[in-house]
Amino acid sequence: MNIQIRNGRLVDPATDHEHTQDLFIADGRIAAVGVAPPAYKADRVLNASGLVVSLGLVDLSARLREPGLEYKATLESEMEAAVAGGVTSLVCPPDTDPPLDEPGLVEMLKFRARSLDQARVYPLGALTQGLKGERLTEMAELHDAGCVAFGQPGATMTDNQVLMRSMEYATTFGFAVWLRPQDATLSHGGVAHDGEVATRLGLAGIPVCAETVALSAILILARETGARLHLCRLSSAEGVEMVREAKRAGMAITSDVSAHHVHFSDRDIGYFDSNCNLIPPLRDIRDRDALRMGLIDGTIDAICSDHTPVDDDAKQLPFAEAEPGATGLELLLPLTLKWGREVGVSLAAALARVTTHPLRVLGLPVPSIAPGEIADLCVFDPEAWWRIEPGVLHSQGKNTPMLGMELQGRVRYTLVGGSIVFDTPS
Amino acid sequence: MNTDLQIDAGGKLQHLLTIEGLPPELLLRILDTARSFVSVAEREVKKVPLLRGKAIFNLFFEPSTRTRTTFEIAAKRLSADVVNLNIATSSQTKGETLLDTVANLTAMHADMFIVRHGESGAAHLIARNVGPHIHVINAGDGRHAHPTQALLDMFTIRHYKGGFNGLRVAIVGDILHSRVARSEIHALTTLGVPEVRVIGPRTLLPRQVQNLGVHVFHDMESGLKDVDVVIMLRLQHERMNGALLPSAGEFFKSYGLTPEKLARAKPDAIVMHPGPMNRGVEIDSAVADGRQSVILPQVTFGIAVRMAVMGILAGN
Numbered sequence: 001m002n003i004q005i006r007n008g009r010l011v012d013p014a015t016d017h018e019h020t021q022d023l024f025i026a027d028g029r030i031a032a033v034g035v036a037p038p039a040y041k042a043d044r045v046l047n048a049s050g051l052v053v054s055l056g057l058v059d060l061s062a063r064l065r066e067p068g069l070e071y072k073a074t075l076e077s078e079m080e081a082a083v084a085g086g087v088t089s090l091v092c093p094p095d096t097d098p099p100l101d102e103p104g105l106v107e108m109l110k111f112r113a114r115s116l117d118q119a120r121v122y123p124l125g126a127l128t129q130g131l132k133g134e135r136l137t138e139m140a141e142l143h144d145a146g147c148v149a150f151g152q153p154g155a156t157m158t159d160n161q162v163l164m165r166s167m168e169y170a171t172t173f174g175f176a177v178w179l180r181p182q183d184a185t186l187s188h189g190g191v192a193h194d195g196e197v198a199t200r201l202g203l204a205g206i207p208v209c210a211e212t213v214a215l216s217a218i219l220i221l222a223r224e225t226g227a228r229l230h231l232c233r234l235s236s237a238e239g240v241e242m243v244r245e246a247k248r249a250g251m252a253i254t255s256d257v258s259a260h261h262v263h264f265s266d267r268d269i270g271y272f273d274s275n276c277n278l279i280p281p282l283r284d285i286r287d288r289d290a291l292r293m294g295l296i297d298g299t300i301d302a303i304c305s306d307h308t309p310v311d312d313d314a315k316q317l318p319f320a321e322a323e324p325g326a327t328g329l330e331l332l333l334p335l336t337l338k339w340g341r342e343v344g345v346s347l348a349a350a351l352a353r354v355t356t357h358p359l360r361v362l363g364l365p366v367p368s369i370a371p372g373e374i375a376d377l378c379v380f381d382p383e384a385w386w387r388i389e390p391g392v393l394h395s396q397g398k399n400t401p402m403l404g405m406e407l408q409g410r411v412r413y414t415l416v417g418g419s420i421v422f423d424t425p426s
Numbered sequence: 427m428n429t430d431l432q433i434d435a436g437g438k439l440q441h442l443l444t445i446e447g448l449p450p451e452l453l454l455r456i457l458d459t460a461r462s463f464v465s466v467a468e469r470e471v472k473k474v475p476l477l478r479g480k481a482i483f484n485l486f487f488e489p490s491t492r493t494r495t496t497f498e499i500a501a502k503r504l505s506a507d508v509v510n511l512n513i514a515t516s517s518q519t520k521g522e523t524l525l526d527t528v529a530n531l532t533a534m535h536a537d538m539f540i541v542r543h544g545e546s547g548a549a550h551l552i553a554r555n556v557g558p559h560i561h562v563i564n565a566g567d568g569r570h571a572h573p574t575q576a577l578l579d580m581f582t583i584r585h586y587k588g589g590f591n592g593l594r595v596a597i598v599g600d601i602l603h604s605r606v607a608r609s610e611i612h613a614l615t616t617l618g619v620p621e622v623r624v625i626g627p628r629t630l631l632p633r634q635v636q637n638l639g640v641h642v643f644h645d646m647e648s649g650l651k652d653v654d655v656v657i658m659l660r661l662q663h664e665r666m667n668g669a670l671l672p673s674a675g676e677f678f679k680s681y682g683l684t685p686e687k688l689a690r691a692k693p694d695a696i697v698m699h700p701g702p703m704n705r706g707v708e709i710d711s712a713v714a715d716g717r718q719s720v721i722l723p724q725v726t727f728g729i730a731v732r733m734a735v736m737g738i739l740a741g742n
Contacts, residue, residue, distance in 0.1 A: 199632035200446070202546040202569030202605055207633075271431070271444075272547030316525055316555075318545035320568070 001043045002026045003418065004036070008048030008379060013055065013352035014368035023053060025375045028418035032371050044420070046413055048379055054351050055367060056088025056119075056376035056414065058358040060256050060304035061232065062329055064121070065396075066112065067105060068097025073309035073396035075112050078329065081395035082119040083422040085305075085330040086378030086411040090119055091362070094126040095153050101126035101137045103145035110146045118421045120376075122362065124178060127152040127166050133159055136169055143175060148362055149230065150175055154182030154280065160217055167227035176228040176363065179218050181239065182280060186210035191320040193283040197266040203319060206281050208236040215242050223251060230361055231255040234300060235280035237290030244299040254361045255299065257291050258306035259335035260326050264288070264401050274315050274322035275401045278306075292343055295353060302358040303339070305332040309397020327397035331388065333380060334407035341408075347382070375418040384410040431553055441553045441562040442735055444571040445612040453617060457581050459734035460727070466503055467729065476737050477506035480537040484510045485552075486565070487524075487543040492701055493565050493575070496725065497540050500732035506538075528552050536560060538739065546570035546605075561739040569603050574735055575700050576609035578728040580617060582720055583655055585727065586696050590614070596623040596649055596691075597640075599659035599681060599708050600630045602670075606700045607659055608638075615639045625649035626681060629670040646681060650690040658683050658699045658708050666707070674707045684710040688718065696720045 005023040010033070012018070024032040024040055031037050062082065065073040082090055092109065094100035100109070106123050113121035125147030129135045133156050142150070150170055157163050157179070170177050187210040192198040194205025215231070219242065222229040234240055234257050243255050260278060265285045269276040276282055294300040308325025315322050328335075332354060340350025359366045367373040387406050390398035414422035432448065434440040439452065466472055482501045484494055494510065501508045513527060522530075528539070538561045541549045546568030553562040566572040580590075587593060595614055601607045601624050614622045615638070624635060625643045636642055643649030650656060666674040683697065697709075697719045705711050713719060 194633045196634040196637045199634055200608070200638065202567075202571070202608055204569075205633060272550050313523065316523070316551070318524070318543065318548040318551055318568070320545050320547075 001419065002041060003415070003420065004042035004045045005048045005053055005379060006045055008051050008053035010053045010369050011348050011351060012369040013348045013356045014366055016346070016348045018348060023369070025415070025418045028375060030369065030371055030373050030375050033369065046379065050381065050383070051379050051412055052347065052382050053369065054086070054378045054380065055355040055369065056378045056416065057086045057332060057354045058362070059087045059090040059307065059329065059332055059354070060302055060358045060361060061093055061258070062087070062090040062305055062307035063095070063309065063325075064092050065309060066096065066109065072311045072314070075116065077394065077396040078307070078309065079113065079116045079118040081329040081393065083414040083416070084394045084411060086333050086380060086414050087329055088119050088376040088378065088414060088416045089122060091122045091124050091148065093124050093153065094151060095131060099126045099131045100124070100147070101129050101131070103138065103141045106142055106145040106147055117419070119416060122148040124148065125150045127170070127177065128157070128162065131156050133157040133162055136166055139170055139175055140173055143173065149178050151178035151232070154180035154214070155184040155187055158184045160221065163217070164221045164225060167221055167225040171225055171227045174228070176230055178230040178232055180232040180280070181211050181214035181218055183210045183214040186213055191277060191281070192269065193266040193281045195266055195284050197269055201269065201272065201319070208238055208283065208287075211236050211239045211280065212242060215239055219246050219251070222253065229253045233258055233261070233280055233306060234291060234294070235261060235283050235287065237287045240290045240294040240299055244294065244297070247299060254301045256302040256304050256358070256361070257295065257300050259303050259328055259332050260306070260401060261288065262291055262295070262303060262339050263335060268401055269319070272319040273401065274317065274319050275326065275399050275403060277319055277322050277324045278326055279324045292339060295339065296343055296345065301353075301361055303332070303336050303353045304358070305329050307395070307397075309395050310399045312398070315399050326400045327393060327395045328400065329395055330393055331400060331402055331407065333378070333411060334409040337382065337409040338407065375415050377415040378411060379413040380409055380411045382409050384408065386410050431550065438741065439738055442573050442739065443549045443553055443562065443564045445573045445576050445609045445616065446571070448616065450616050450618065453577065453580065453613060456577055456731065456734050456738060457584060459738060460581055460730040463730040463733040464727070466733070467726070473503055473505055475505045477501065477504035477740055480506045480740060481535060482506045482508050482538045482540065482736070483531050483536045484508060485513060485531070485539050485541045486511065487513045487541070487548070488566070490542055490566070492725070493542065496728045497565060497732055500729045500736060503729070504733055504736055506736070524548065524551065525555050528556060532556060532560060538563065538736065540565050542566045544568055563735060563739065566605055569605050569608070571609045572605040573609050574728070574732055575606050576613040577735065578724060578731040579610055579657065579698060579700070580613050581727045581731050582698060582724050583696070585723070586720060587654060590617040590619045593619045593655060594621045594623070594653040595619055595655040595657065596625055596653045597657045597659065598625045598646070598649070598683065600661050600665060601626050601635060601659070602630045602632045603662065603665065604659050610657060611638050611640055623649055623653065627671070646687045647690060650687060653691045654695055656683065656688065656691055656695055656697045658697065660700065660702065661704060661708050678707055682706070682708055682710060683713050685712050685716065688713055698724055701725070
């Protein structure tokens with residue numbers, strides 16, 4: 001199908017170029033920019049006047065809740081949410097039920113996702129069997145089944161010997177290791193940042209040192225083993241500083257932050273808003289500001305949604321008993337744009353944190369908006385304001401501290417491989 | 427969010443969930459009202475018809491004898507119908523959610539819920555999910571708040587000290603896990619007590635507690651110096667031997683209130699304890715039963731204060 005995107009503002013993070021031109025798509029790829037190729041006949045013309053045409057978003061963490069947790073969300077609902085959020089590729093973390101620790105599970109997930117024909121799904125394999133932090137998974141097999149890297153959610157790796165060996169083993173095959181730094185013992189029982197808010201509300205705290213102690217062990221072991229390391233979901237100013245130092249010292253590491261942590265702090269918990277019960281915990285404003293700065297100077301490479309749909313029953317509980325997590329696929333773009341506006345970086349630079357940078361983290365080719373490239377695109381209205389309400393979200397998860405607030409920037413069309421997978425009548 | 431939930435558009439108290447954010451005038455009004463109820467207990471017929479026909483549900487998700495009983499007595503003295511539910515041993519173990527339990531009781535035409543729960547924020551959650559005609563009183567949620575205990579302590583302080591101006595008050599022991607301490611700190615600072623101190627080992631003090639407006643001490647000698655009021659907190663058994671404290675004995679040696687340590691306070695200082703006491707752990711019997719102890723009057727005043735809170739919530 002030939003699709004012409006007319007008069008859009010092409011913003012290309014790869015080249016930092018911005019110009020208003022027509023885009024011509026044929027056979028799943030960008031056929032031409034500006035002038036139609038010879039004998040080109042558009043089957044469909046999308047009017048993109050006043051809209052931005054960007055590379056599709058790449059989300060480094062989106063829980064689709066399959067297999068095993070279909071009562072919270074289904075692949076159908078969450079893949080729809082992805083493309084409604086302009087996300088054309090996403091990494092699915094291994095903390096499903098059962099965890100993604102066997103090739104069969106990964107193949108099934110890939111197959112199910114492919115049959116929906118929406119966003120591209122990149123499973124993250126479990127680093128250890130059952131994510132128990134005890135025995136290694138069959139990483140080579142899992143890689144063949146489609147895993148892009150291997151990870152372990154925080155606070156589940158309690159044995160540094162296993163951690164070291166898993167890094168060594170992954171490095172043998174050149175696989176990257178993704179870790180969220182959180183020490184299991186120091187965070188034990190905690191549900192909120194160990195600061196004034198937790199003190200006032202009587203919530204058990206997770207101190208910043210739970211992150212920094214884990215981070216120092218991970219960094220030392222990565223240096224020792226030469227592992228290709230990606231650090232997930234930084235939460236503290238001290239953590240950002242440690243990553244900055246490590247990068248300055250020449251370590252080949254990357255890192256990400258969740259979009260909610262770029263905008264919220266523990267103060268937003270108010271009186272026990274369980275939508276602010278997140279992993280890692282929302283820390284104080286100083287930490288939030290350090291995350292925002294870390295994104296500017298490149299200490300933090302990417303913003304991800306850390307999409308975690310939670311059913312209402314699991315949120316309608318006292319704060320500590322509520323299940324942590326927030327829905328995010330549809331908020332990733334507007335929250336990233338908001339960060340960009342607030343810190344004063346260009347639109348292209350803001351978009352880079354959710355397009356080209358995460359691709360680089362994944363070690364995938366980084367396209368630009370140019371002839372010959374695969375047409376994974378997101379077309380959005382950068383000015384449109386919309387109110388975040390349960391009814392407007394495609395995700396089955398309606399849980400976010402953003403509920404009731406307004407955000408600027410709304411997706412109009414999403415294209416994956418040159419096909420329109422999301423379309424709104426404007 | 428808090429003030430909206432506790433105080434309605436007309437400025438009336440809708441729920442009592444936490445002392446934090448309540449204006450001093452309201453706290454004083456509760457204390458004044460309580461004073462008028464103290465005499466009810468001294469009459470031959472210990473009842474007033476203020477809440478006749480109202481159904482009050484004692485919703486205790488965590489075991490309690492004293493608090494539940496004083497609420498029950500308070501409600502009965504106001505002529506309300508009281509239903510006691512010990513949920514720790516009923517529906518929750520059958521898997522019913524907190525909000526389902528509340529919805530079921532609402533269907534039984536409850537007018538007021540008195541809630542105790544092991545998790546911080548449980549009373550807020552319930553208050554957010556009941557109809558506008560239902561009032562919620564937090565009788566203790568996790569480590570967060572225990573507002574009626576704080577109010578009865580304020581009543582006791584006012585009774586013995588005549589007011590709050592110029593006082594030095596020390597709260598001693600396990601501040602970290604104490605909802606009583608948190609509510610007392612808010613009540614004392616709201617009512618204008620110029621110096622509130624907390625005394626305890628670093629393992630039992632929450633992070634940045636000084637931001638709540640208190641002075642932090644780690645030893646009784648300097649912490650109790652010249653104070654007018656000493657509030658001792660209960661140390662839970664499970665916290666006595668572990669990573670927070672090595673032993674009950676060492677805790678008593680450092681932080682147990684003995685006559686010698688109490689001598690550091692002003693000669694007319696009063697000693698309070700929310701109960702139940704661990705004699706020989708946080709308090710010496712010589713102090714608990716001594717002339718400066720007002721621990722039993724606290725219990726008596728507790729009934730009057732709870733009557734006052736219920737009466738004000740019911741709009742009388």
